[in-house]
Amino acid sequence: MADDTPLLEIDDLEKHFEQSTNILDLLLRREPSKIQAVDGVSFTLETNDSIAVIGESGCGKTTLLLTLIGLHDITGGDVVYKGTPMSDFDDADWKEYRSNVQVIFQDPFNSLDPKMTVEESLKEPLKIHDVGNRDERVYQVLEDVELRPPEQYLHRKPMNLSGGEKQRVAIGRALVLEPDIILADEPVSMLDVSTQASVLRMLKDLIDDYDASMIYISHDLSTVSYISETVNVMYLGRIVESAPTEWILDDPKHPYSEALVSAIPIPDPHHDRARTEMSGAPRDPIDLGEGCRFRDRCPKVIPPDGIDVDQEAYREVMAFREALERDDLPLERIRKELDDPGDQEAFAAAIRGEYFSGEMTGENATTVDAALDDVADGDLDAAADRLRDRFESVCENTPLSVEAEADWHVACHQYYDHDRRTKEDHAITTD
Amino acid sequence: MSRPLLEIEDLTIRYETDGGDLTAVSNASFSVDEGEFFGLAGESGSGKSTTAKAIIGGLDDNGWIDGGTIRYRGEEIQDFTDKELNEKLRWKEVSWIPQSSMNSLDPLQRVSEQALEIGRVHTDLSNEAIREKLKEMFDVVGLQQSRIDDYPHQFSGGMQQRAIIALALFLEPSLVIADEPTTALDVIMQDQIFKYLDRMKDDAEISLLLITHDISVIFESCDSVAIMHASQIAERGSTTAVHDNPRHPYAFMFKEAFPDIREPSRDLEVIEGYPPELIGEVSSCSFTDRCPWAVEECHQSAPPLEPVGDDDATHAASCFRSDEAYELYERYGATDPSAEVEAEQGGN
Numbered sequence: 001m002a003d004d005t006p007l008l009e010i011d012d013l014e015k016h017f018e019q020s021t022n023i024l025d026l027l028l029r030r031e032p033s034k035i036q037a038v039d040g041v042s043f044t045l046e047t048n049d050s051i052a053v054i055g056e057s058g059c060g061k062t063t064l065l066l067t068l069i070g071l072h073d074i075t076g077g078d079v080v081y082k083g084t085p086m087s088d089f090d091d092a093d094w095k096e097y098r099s100n101v102q103v104i105f106q107d108p109f110n111s112l113d114p115k116m117t118v119e120e121s122l123k124e125p126l127k128i129h130d131v132g133n134r135d136e137r138v139y140q141v142l143e144d145v146e147l148r149p150p151e152q153y154l155h156r157k158p159m160n161l162s163g164g165e166k167q168r169v170a171i172g173r174a175l176v177l178e179p180d181i182i183l184a185d186e187p188v189s190m191l192d193v194s195t196q197a198s199v200l201r202m203l204k205d206l207i208d209d210y211d212a213s214m215i216y217i218s219h220d221l222s223t224v225s226y227i228s229e230t231v232n233v234m235y236l237g238r239i240v241e242s243a244p245t246e247w248i249l250d251d252p253k254h255p256y257s258e259a260l261v262s263a264i265p266i267p268d269p270h271h272d273r274a275r276t277e278m279s280g281a282p283r284d285p286i287d288l289g290e291g292c293r294f295r296d297r298c299p300k301v302i303p304p305d306g307i308d309v310d311q312e313a314y315r316e317v318m319a320f321r322e323a324l325e326r327d328d329l330p331l332e333r334i335r336k337e338l339d340d341p342g343d344q345e346a347f348a349a350a351i352r353g354e355y356f357s358g359e360m361t362g363e364n365a366t367t368v369d370a371a372l373d374d375v376a377d378g379d380l381d382a383a384a385d386r387l388r389d390r391f392e393s394v395c396e397n398t399p400l401s402v403e404a405e406a407d408w409h410v411a412c413h414q415y416y417d418h419d420r421r422t423k424e425d426h427a428i429t430t431d
Numbered sequence: 432m433s434r435p436l437l438e439i440e441d442l443t444i445r446y447e448t449d450g451g452d453l454t455a456v457s458n459a460s461f462s463v464d465e466g467e468f469f470g471l472a473g474e475s476g477s478g479k480s481t482t483a484k485a486i487i488g489g490l491d492d493n494g495w496i497d498g499g500t501i502r503y504r505g506e507e508i509q510d511f512t513d514k515e516l517n518e519k520l521r522w523k524e525v526s527w528i529p530q531s532s533m534n535s536l537d538p539l540q541r542v543s544e545q546a547l548e549i550g551r552v553h554t555d556l557s558n559e560a561i562r563e564k565l566k567e568m569f570d571v572v573g574l575q576q577s578r579i580d581d582y583p584h585q586f587s588g589g590m591q592q593r594a595i596i597a598l599a600l601f602l603e604p605s606l607v608i609a610d611e612p613t614t615a616l617d618v619i620m621q622d623q624i625f626k627y628l629d630r631m632k633d634d635a636e637i638s639l640l641l642i643t644h645d646i647s648v649i650f651e652s653c654d655s656v657a658i659m660h661a662s663q664i665a666e667r668g669s670t671t672a673v674h675d676n677p678r679h680p681y682a683f684m685f686k687e688a689f690p691d692i693r694e695p696s697r698d699l700e701v702i703e704g705y706p707p708e709l710i711g712e713v714s715s716c717s718f719t720d721r722c723p724w725a726v727e728e729c730h731q732s733a734p735p736l737e738p739v740g741d742d743d744a745t746h747a748a749s750c751f752r753s754d755e756a757y758e759l760y761e762r763y764g765a766t767d768p769s770a771e772v773e774a775e776q777g778g779n
Contacts, residue, residue: 056617057588162705163475192474193644193688197699219617225695249692263622265647267689269670273651275626278619279573281589333577354575 005083007213008045008181013038014076015060015067019286036285037063039237040077045181050207050214052224052245054260055234058282061217064234065183068215069103070094099129102174104203106186108166112158118142118169119154125177137176144209145172146202164195171203175210182207182214189220200226222264225249233257236285236293239401243408253410255300292412295395296322302394302413313358314391317368320355321387324380330354331375348376364390394418436606436638437486438462441499442509444481444490451710455481455494457662457717460736462745463606463655466636468628470649470670472685473659476706479642482659483608485509486640487525488516503606522553526599528609535595536583542594543579546601554602561601568601569594572627589620596624600631607631608640613648625652646689650674655745658682661706661717664736668746678739678748680756681718684765700765716750724756724767 142150687700
């Protein structure tokens with residue numbers, strides 16, 4: 001493009017779903033809870049870029065993709081395509097966008113119509129967008145996706161193709177309109193290893209040949225370096241780290257990226273990798289509120305100044321506070337398991353047993369004990385207040401995405417100087 | 432860990448299909464020792480899952496063992512009836528972790544009820560003892576003991592998979608057969624589960640037969656490995672021997688097809704072509720059509736699985752060119768220089 005307008009700008013994009021409500025919620029006029037699937041995601045795709053979005057299942061990466069192709073309405077922020085925001089698109093803009101932005105789905109076994117021949121599948125987008133020279137284009141694209149000679153493939157149906165061949169057809173179908181942007185959702189994860197590499201390599205070459213750009217979505221960090229120069233690591237709806245792929249693989253900065261990279265198996269019996277220290281799974285993205293989304297599992301969650309506390313013990317306090325404030329403590333069950341359900345002291349001890357393993361000392365121990373007594377007495381608010389007063393972490397403010405090093409953005413409080421910012425500055429920004 | 436627990440010898444398994452009798456496993460031999468973690472690797476259709484199913488008598492109705500033996504603690508079990516398998520083997524000696532946990536738990540029964548049913552059929556334990564054992568195992572796999580009375584839908588996917596693992600382990604079997612136990616899970620969850628399996632290996636000396644396409648997991652977590660291609664075992668041995676000194680072209684090309692984040696820009700190997708569908712007797716190496724080093728001999732007979740003669744006595748490969756293939760690969764890549772010379776001479 002002649003001017004500086006980026007190809008695609010994703011600007012503080014937000015996609016929240018409302019959880020289904022029942023009649024009681026309606027009668028009581030309860031606010032429906034929000035599922036924050038995508039929550040303030042920003043990045044820019046330039047021409048010929050290949051950007052990856054990596055995260056575990058449930059992190060919002062597929063919602064992001066479906067929002068980008070217009071299958072979900074945006075609930076906040078915007079997507080700007082060649083300078084025009086999606087919120088201002090008219091019918092003609094949508095038609096142009098849909099012809100220029102194509103998707104490759106994960107499962108080639110289900111994304112091709114079983115009743116259509118390869119030729120019909122490839123011609124369909126050409127017909128819809130009224131493009132001429134169809135025979136020639138279909139022939140060329142089959143050559144490009146290495147289904148050669150094309151005559152042999154034109155009249156086959158998906159059942160007569162192997163998994164790798166099907167995914168090549170799906171890639172061909174995405175390319176046949178010569179789009180600007182390809183959105184690829186785990187395009188090789190269903191394929192056997194022996195074909196994965198060749199499909200990845202072909203996809204990358206074709207993106208260059210067709211002068212297109214790509215957003216590559218995957219849970220698999222180990223193959224990303226073959227397809228994207230830049231990676232965004234996503235956790236519970238937000239991008240926590242963004243940097244050149246090899247940098248993140250080599251030296252991840254965000255504690256979540258670190259956990260993700262260190263859990264990747266190394267194919268070498270001589271290499272002694274430590275198993276993950278992480279326990280549990282990400283929580284549901286419902287009513288997440290303020291703060292870093294990883295703080296309940298983060299091994300590096302930051303204690304307040306001036307309290308002397310062991311990191312492991314502090315993490316336990318934070319996990320307990322999290323459950324307490326979200327009203328997730330299994331109090332009824334714990335009480336039922338007591339020999340004498342009326343014994344308050346035993347009740348407090350049982351709750352402690354469930355959440356705390358380590359020893360705490362001094363003022364920290366006194367505070368936790370008092371809070372456990374509050375909980376046993378049923379005064380959850382008092383317990384929450386008491387713990388917050390002593391243990392509130394800076395991680396309970398949403399971390400800014402800051403440039404920790406050139407081209408290396410991290411959304412973690414470890415990477416900025418809190419003395420030079422006011423609390424208000426911690427609110428989410430879109431730099 | 433030296434006594435063999437499970438010995439598979441010359442095992443051949445066929446399925447009756449419309450196109451004829453399909454050979455899924457052809458003359459496979461390997462053994463799993465007590466306390467050993469053994470990985471059975473291969474791509475889809477290699478016969479690895481069929482092998483595992485045959486061990487516990489779980490072949491589909493159209494499949495049968497057409498030759499060879501399966502011995503468990505020295506006793507031949509390939510002809511066991513369902514009743515014998517239930518009484519002697521299943522759950523308390525050999526248990527099974529299936530690939531998709533989502534479909535393996537009964538959604539209408541509490542996990543504890545499913546454990547009681549298994550316990551009643553396969554042991555004489557009292558209900559209370561069974562519940563205690565399940566609780567202990569929940570603790571090991573990182574689930575709260577109190578949740579044994581939950582229904583499957585009350586667990587997340589990762590937790591369901593751990594509940595399955597607890598069910599597979601709570602009767603303290605000697606051998607656990609796991610078919611892609613972590614393939615549907617994210618890497619962090621996968622690592623958590625292997626952490627528990629490691630612990631079981633140390634604490635209870637279980638053996639594991641791990642079936643997976645993911646050679647990284649095997650190299651990292653198993654003591655020995657067998658790599659299968661289209662019904663045949665291409666190579667087997669200790670993971671270090673197969674990693675350091677691979678002999679079968681499929682074994683080393685398969686290994687090189689895997690990414691290693693320590694070398695993010697290394698070229699990944701591509702194995703051209705697809706495994707053949709084998710109807711009737713297999714009378715050639717099943718990798719011939721995909722192998723850059725194939726010679727006439729490879730088409731004419733199936734190479735036997737023979738010891739390669741290094742320090743590891745279990746290390747064996749079934750390739751006529753096993754003594755030179757890897758060297759050629761390291762020197763010239765995945766092309767056979769002698770074949771090119773011959774082709775040129777033929778052209779002149």
